[in-house]
Amino acid sequence: MKIIDDLKSYLRKEWAFLMALLAVGSAAAQTAPRELTLKDAINYALENKAEAKKAKLSIENSEYQIQEVRARALPTISASGNLTYNPILQLNALPGDFFGAPGTTILAPLGQEWVSTAGVNLNQTIFDMSVFTGLKAARSTREFYQVNAQLTEEQVIERVANNYYQVYVQRQQLSVIDSTYANTSQVRDIIKGQYDNGLAKKIDLDRMNVNLSNINTQRVQLKNALQLQENALKFYMGMPIETPIMLPETEFSVTPLNLNETPDSTNRTEYQVLKKQERLLYFNKKSIQAAYFPTLSVTAGYNYIGQGPELPWFAKPSDGVYWSDFSTLGASINIPIFNGFGTRSRVRQATIELKNIEEDLKDTKLSLDLAFENAKTQINNSIVTINSQKENVKLAQEVLDDTQNNYQNGLATLTDLLDAETSYIEAQNNYTSALLDFKLAEVQLIKAKGELRTLTN
Helix, strand or coil, X not given: CHHHHHHHHHHHHHHHHHHHHHHHHHHHHHHCCEECCHHHHHHHHHHHCXXXXXXXXXXXXXXXXXXXXXXXXXCEEEEEEEEEEXXXXXXEEEEHHHHCCCCCEEEXXXXXXXXXXXXXXXEEEEECHHHHHHHHHHHHHHHHHHHHHHHHXXXXXXXXXXXXXXXXXXXXXXXXXXXXXXXXXXXXXHHHHHHHCCCCCXXXXXXXXXXXXXXXXXXXXXXXXXXXXXXXXXXXXXXXXXXXXXCCCCCCCCCCCCCCCCCCHHHCHHHHHHHHHHHHHHHHHHHHHHHHCCEEEEEEEEEEEEEECCCXXXXXXXXXXXXXXXXXXXXXXXXXXXXXXXXXXXXXXXXXXXXXXXXXXXXXXXXXXXXHHHHHHHHHHHHHHHHHHHHHHHHHHHHHHHHHXXXXXXXXXXXXXXXXXXXXHHHHHXXXXXXXXXXXXXXXXXXXXXXXXXXXX
């Protein structure tokens, strides 16, 4: 028995140890940062961001709208039934001539105490201009939602790309400030050693401590700004804010772009959305004008009626209850003649809406052309700035290295060293800012060409 108890105890310990390992592994998996390329971030946003999901739902909803309009052209069939009890029958005054008593009036009840009917009725529209117009408008509505979904996806791509590049730039700035902090700490330690040995002044050590504290403050500020920017990126991706992310350690390349090509702005999604809206407004005007046309419909019905002195259900003629059927066929036409110029006023309002959207189309085309030209100008300026700042960073690094070496050999002052550090940080930040401006302008240029979807490949 002791052996069995020892074995059970051993197994319980092994099981607890295994569960602990699984828990640690699970926790590690949950906290492991997710590496995100720009392509990954965009594709994730297109699958998870609320705007993209709602745009897809709008396309699905447009199918139901088409079915709703189509239903107006199909027959409507309804079944009805009723049961009526007449405790007091109405007496009708009838001439006695019908009953062999001329010159007299007889009060006779008509009907039965119990009446029950059941029937089926059909109504079919033969001609209604508003139905035909509505079917065309419904199809255009589907096309509108499809184009609008494409526009929504492009907006999601643009926001994600812009925020992704901003996160990257802030990470680069943080990397620079971390490196500067490490180098400054080494210099401060050297000065402290010299001060401890009486080879340096206390003011030099104090200035280095102040400078180190300032750099550390910049580090903290950059870390906070980076966290905020990462949270913004996750929001635009539709990703849970608590999910840790990591950008791959790759430098964004500044590739030559074709700036000679002038895209046709009328092919842009923003312009096409307005064109679809114009089409819908056209059908709206047509549906209002349909009120000038007559409408024609037919109806048919088949009914069964039971009457008698008692409840007709399940009763027989021997009970005094009789059942019979009857049917109806009919046609109705409605010809509008005059409605106080109400239709004319609505048509003119619809015409004004069409003229308004024509102006919107002109303004949108002008705005899209402006955005393209501005993107080209920004890219040209950014390339010049990037090349200049890249050389400036290289020169600032050389000056900082030489100044640090000279300071350690007593050939440069502490002020020279601090100025060189400041210049290097400023040059590096200017370079990353110019790179950010280029990438943001690149996104706008790709957008102006209508090629934002290429960023998902």
